[in-house]
Amino acid sequence: MDIFTIMKNEIKLGFRNPWAYSFLAIFTLVSLSLLFIQSGPISDLNQYTKTTGTFMNLILYLLPLMTLLLGALSITSEKEDGRWNLLSTYPLSSFAFIAGKYAGMFIVLSVIISFGFGLSGLISAFMGQGLSFYTVLWIFIFSILLILLFLGMAVWIGAVSKNRWQALTISVGIWFLLVLAWPILLIAGLSQLPYASIQPTLEILIFFNPAELVRIFVTLYMGGGHIFGPEYYQWIEWFHKPAGALFFMLVCMVWVLGSVGLTIWKWERNRRHV
Amino acid sequence: MLQRMINEASPGDVIKVPAGEYSGPIVVDKPLTVQSNGAATIRGSQLDPVITVLSEQVTLDGLKIIHQSPDKDTRAILVEGNHHNLNNLTIRTDGYGIVLRDAHQSRITENTITGNADRPVSERQNGIDLFGSHDNVIANNDIIYVHDGVYMERSEDNKVTQNHVTNSRYGFHLMFTEGTILSQNQSEQNVTGAMVMGTRETSVRDNQFSEQLNHVYAQGLLLYDVQNAEVHHNVINANLVGMLIQDSKENRIYQNHVAANFIGVQLLNAEHNDIFENNFVANVVSGQAQHSAFNRVQGNYWDSHMGLDLDGDDHSEMAFRADPFFYTIVKDKPAFQIFFQAPGMVFMENLLKSDTNLWMTDTAPLIEPVTESEVENRSSSLLFIGFSVLLLLYSFYFIYFGGIRKYET
Numbered sequence: 001m002d003i004f005t006i007m008k009n010e011i012k013l014g015f016r017n018p019w020a021y022s023f024l025a026i027f028t029l030v031s032l033s034l035l036f037i038q039s040g041p042i043s044d045l046n047q048y049t050k051t052t053g054t055f056m057n058l059i060l061y062l063l064p065l066m067t068l069l070l071g072a073l074s075i076t077s078e079k080e081d082g083r084w085n086l087l088s089t090y091p092l093s094s095f096a097f098i099a100g101k102y103a104g105m106f107i108v109l110s111v112i113i114s115f116g117f118g119l120s121g122l123i124s125a126f127m128g129q130g131l132s133f134y135t136v137l138w139i140f141i142f143s144i145l146l147i148l149l150f151l152g153m154a155v156w157i158g159a160v161s162k163n164r165w166q167a168l169t170i171s172v173g174i175w176f177l178l179v180l181a182w183p184i185l186l187i188a189g190l191s192q193l194p195y196a197s198i199q200p201t202l203e204i205l206i207f208f209n210p211a212e213l214v215r216i217f218v219t220l221y222m223g224g225g226h227i228f229g230p231e232y233y234q235w236i237e238w239f240h241k242p243a244g245a246l247f248f249m250l251v252c253m254v255w256v257l258g259s260v261g262l263t264i265w266k267w268e269r270n271r272r273h274v
Numbered sequence: 275m276l277q278r279m280i281n282e283a284s285p286g287d288v289i290k291v292p293a294g295e296y297s298g299p300i301v302v303d304k305p306l307t308v309q310s311n312g313a314a315t316i317r318g319s320q321l322d323p324v325i326t327v328l329s330e331q332v333t334l335d336g337l338k339i340i341h342q343s344p345d346k347d348t349r350a351i352l353v354e355g356n357h358h359n360l361n362n363l364t365i366r367t368d369g370y371g372i373v374l375r376d377a378h379q380s381r382i383t384e385n386t387i388t389g390n391a392d393r394p395v396s397e398r399q400n401g402i403d404l405f406g407s408h409d410n411v412i413a414n415n416d417i418i419y420v421h422d423g424v425y426m427e428r429s430e431d432n433k434v435t436q437n438h439v440t441n442s443r444y445g446f447h448l449m450f451t452e453g454t455i456l457s458q459n460q461s462e463q464n465v466t467g468a469m470v471m472g473t474r475e476t477s478v479r480d481n482q483f484s485e486q487l488n489h490v491y492a493q494g495l496l497l498y499d500v501q502n503a504e505v506h507h508n509v510i511n512a513n514l515v516g517m518l519i520q521d522s523k524e525n526r527i528y529q530n531h532v533a534a535n536f537i538g539v540q541l542l543n544a545e546h547n548d549i550f551e552n553n554f555v556a557n558v559v560s561g562q563a564q565h566s567a568f569n570r571v572q573g574n575y576w577d578s579h580m581g582l583d584l585d586g587d588d589h590s591e592m593a594f595r596a597d598p599f600f601y602t603i604v605k606d607k608p609a610f611q612i613f614f615q616a617p618g619m620v621f622m623e624n625l626l627k628s629d630t631n632l633w634m635t636d637t638a639p640l641i642e643p644v645t646e647s648e649v650e651n652r653s654s655s656l657l658f659i660g661f662s663v664l665l666l667l668y669s670f671y672f673i674y675f676g677g678i679r680k681y682e683t
Contacts, residue, residue: 011676051577053615060617107672115669121662125655133658140665180621183613187603199609206612215616226512226534227558229604229611230487 002096010104075158149210152259298324541566
């Protein structure tokens with residue numbers, strides 16, 4: 001039950017945190033922009049268009065950063081404010097504490113995006129804009145996946161950072177690396193390799209960047225796999241099979257469990273050393 | 275035996291070929307109808323065509339022809355003369371399927387032509403091959419595993435309609451023809467959907483060219499040295515290059531739906547063409563132009579364009595310019611295409627804007643795509659509202675009970 005108590009407490013803290021509301025406002029603004037970009041159903045087969053791609057990009061700029069900041073700062077502040085010092089005198093396991101905080105923050109973040117999507121969805125429905133349900137559903141799933149994966153990374157950043165400033169710096173740095181600099185770094189770096197090894201390297205590296213992982217797979221499942229070109233045909237075909245989808249889910253789970261597990265281990269180690 | 279029946283028949287007779295196996299070569303040299311319900315198979319393995327059609331008004335109907343030959347330049351059916359009718363034939367060939375030489379006003383309809391799938395494309399021949407043949411109708415044929423599905427050279431005013439070609443080199447190949455109508459055909463998984471070269475007054479309309487990808491020079495539609503063609507209402511999707519317009523001028527290309535290709539439209543040394551009211555949707559690179567000033571590219575819908583319509587005429591006052599940045603990166607190393615529309619890539623693209631004058635430019639792009647019928651899916655709208663309400667309820671629940679309400683102690 002500890003995990004549940006911590007989770008409830010985290011939700012309470014989350015919704016009393018002005019940051020959460022400013023993110024909620026920003027995210028709602030971004031999703032309202034869905035109304036102003038035309039995304040009428042041009043083809044029924046294909047949910048992926050350049051417009052949905054652009055919208056996914058907007059979310060990719062914003063949501064990972066939001067998740068990293070809220071997540072990392074929440075964990076670090078436990079240390080900095082001394083609340084964890086107090087809590088650790090009780091028989092509360094590190095597992096329950098971290099897992100509870102992860103679950104709580106996931107709910108806070110999912111509420112933020114649900115509000116954004118819900119509000120802009122209703123407005124667009126009343127304005128008579130024919131948004132495709134499945135497109136919006138996919139973008140919602142896309143956002144949820146981003147939150148799940150980046151939140152795992154966020155709690156880990158929170159655990160290794162000594163204070164809020166460090167957590168902030170690392171969060172922004174990782175966001176910049178994974179979201180903005182990633183393609184350019186890889187193009188610059190991998191161009192030195194022999195051509196035949198570029199693609200396999202890229203295919204492996206995708207699994208190490210949650211932003212790319214989620215972007216590529218959601219694009220693929222929305223029926224936009226062709227945009228990656230004939231070189232990736234077989235690769236894409238494989239991931240369209242049930243085994244491929246299962247593998248994708250497995251990778252996501254490894255990301256979440258791995259990063260949260262690593263955080264718990266680190267947290268527990270620090271506890272013993274205190 | 276079949277040949278003897280033909281020899282003994284008088285002009286105008288109808289020969290109902292009994293079920294069974296016959297061997298070629300067969301020559302039909304007078305107006306006759308040779309028909310079967312599909313149970314008569316004619317085999318040939320010599321250099322002569324399995325069936326040669328001469329004179330006038332010959333009808334072949336419902337026959338099955340199997341043509342085996344080590345030499346690809348042999349023919350299953352050779353047609354000369356006028357007013358013939360080749361209908362509902364099933365042809366399996368190692369060489370050409372149906373060859374028309376100086377044959378006019380004939381109808382080639384509802385045939386199935388299958389080449390030899392085991393041979394490489396270069397070792398096959400064309401499904402239907404016309405040379406110096408005018409005013410023919412080629413309709414509803416199904417062609418697979420050949421070199422070019424329908425090949426026409428120096429032929430005039432032929433109508434090619436509702437044919438389906440797949441797993442071949444070119445679906446439809448027009449060389450130096452005049453007045454050809456190519457309509458409602460389907461070409462998929464060939465090197466090029468339709469290769470139109472050196473023609474005058476060609477009409478290419480209502481065709482579907484898709485999934486031409488598995489070749490470095492794959493295209494949906496290629497216009498090369500073409501003048502005065504009308505290309506409209508075609509659906510061109512999932513090809514390497516949707517439309518390639520090369521060394522061509524004064525063509526009108528409009529109301530085509532060009533979607534999900536690597537490059538939507540590519541212009542090379544093309545001038546004075548009108549490209550308007552086309553939809554360019556979800557192409558990796560919408561458009562690209564080299565040495566092609568002086569084309570009128572106007573009023574198309576480009577889904578990658580965020581336009582602004584100030585005066586309410588449905589056209590954007592902001593021009594659309596196709597940015598070649600991504601193209602230059604992936605041209606030599608296609609593996610990097612995995613970064614298509616990656617946020618970092620879009621970021622870089624906006625940082626490094628080069629000289630925009632050289633880009634393909636649509637001065638008045640459309641704000642909304644061109645649609646003939648409303649395909650808006652209103653049935654999903656209720657589902658959509660329900661989903662939105664659900665999301666809002668979810669968020670209100672947690673904000674209220676989780677955050678705002680005091681601890682219940």
